[in-house]
Amino acid sequence: MKIVFPVLSLETGGGARFIYHLANSLVDKGHDIEVVMPESGAQVWPLRAKLKRVKELTPSSIPSADFILPNFYLTVKPAWESGKGRVVRLSLGYEPLWVPDSETAKQTYMIGAPIMSISQWHRQILLQETGLESTVISGGVDTSVFHPYPKHSERTGRKNIYYILRDPASGYTWKGGTDFFNAITRLKNSVDFGLTISVPESIPFASLFPCEIKTAATDFELAQLYASADLFVYTSYFEAFGLPPLEAMACGTAVVTTDCGGVRDYVRSGENCLLVPPSDSDQLSKAIYNLLTRDAERQQIAARGHLLAQAWTWQRTANQVEAFLQSL
Known part of the structure; x- marks a missing residue:
């Protein structure tokens, strides 16, 4: 055709x-x-x-x-x-x-x-x-590119969160960036973790929370960012599908995501991710805390997510x- x-x-x-x-x-x-x-x-x-x-x-x-x-x-x-x-x-x-x-x-x-x-x-x-x-x-998801790589925490002993920040000024008002920062700010005194952020719009970004800014110009670079983290967080209010959580799963990384609609086709809360209501920073912070501090649960969720992604x-x-x- x-x-x-x-x-x-x-x-x-x-x-x-x-x-x-x-x-x-x-x-x-x-x-x-x-x-x-x-x-x-x-x-x-x-x-x-x-x-x-x-x-x-x-x-x-x-x-x-x-x-x-x-x-x-x-x-x-x-x-x-x-x-x-x-x-x-x-x-x-x-x-x-x-x-x-x-x-x-x-x-x-x-x-x-x-x-x-x-x-x-x-x-x-x-x-x-x-x-x-x-x-x-x-x-x-392209599983020949999006697959597990060594995690930074295996070398440093410090868990790492990866987050993709979309620019509200570019029209991405429904991506929940403020909710994410509210959630992790609540955690800063109760658990130690690193934070890596990508900003696809390449806007100047100054975070009040210590973080490392990484760009991903290719799928290979994006896959390494997902895979090197222990936890990927997704905070959209609505998505027709939502590729990032599935890509993170393929990379063997545990996922916390909002119940933003399209992800329901492949997420199962408590099995291959933790699912929280959109725009609920309190529930989001609790879910992040749980997976940062409970290694066995995080690893089990990551393994189940990785298995599911192979068919998608x-x-x-x-x-x-x-x-x-x-x-x-």
Whole structure:
């Protein structure tokens, strides 16, 4: 099949990483995959698919294909108006929850195109808000890259937490960064631990809590950050899927995550993670404390998470997408 992904950019963020992993996995299955992106869009992640740069996304800039998969509301109109292939709406999140022009975003779901969602929670949100059914495809993890590495604590004896901080000023107001810092501040006098933070937006960041700032320019570098930590903490209020906890599990790292929706497809609280309510710093601090101070429980949770992640591959995601498109 010839499949086109019109995108605005392939910058940092779960949506861009979802696209590049899916596109690459569909290439590996023998499909003709082309990503169309404006000249102004940044490409952070490596593509094995063809990349076509255009001045801007317009109907005339979209190549002919069997299927065109717009994934963000601003890419739907040019894809639909091009008439150059069957449009299937790949929803990586229900945009009216966070974009300013929520009504315009909602209308991009009402054009009559089939919809792919990325978790059962996401499917229910789309059904509730639009009355439309969608077919669930799952996110995945590249276990050839995301796998256990030696943990720093094995050398230092000091447990380490890894956290990905998203910039509220860049629109990431639902990621729960303040909740995280409130939670660990409560712990600073009761347990000793190190903290490593990544800031994908590369903003200047000065923490009141001692920490090490690390950037991850590649999946390999990101995997090492997950794997070297004893605990990964995820604090989003809502996520259509939520890749980071699954990636941390694949790296053999215990996870504390908020019950942010999409993660419900793969998390089991008390088995492969500890699950806490969104925006509850008290419960979050208790969960972090428990896993920092109870080695056997933390190691058991990490082992179960690692085992689960082995089945959640991007090849599996590509198979789901392929089967759905073929059914159309």
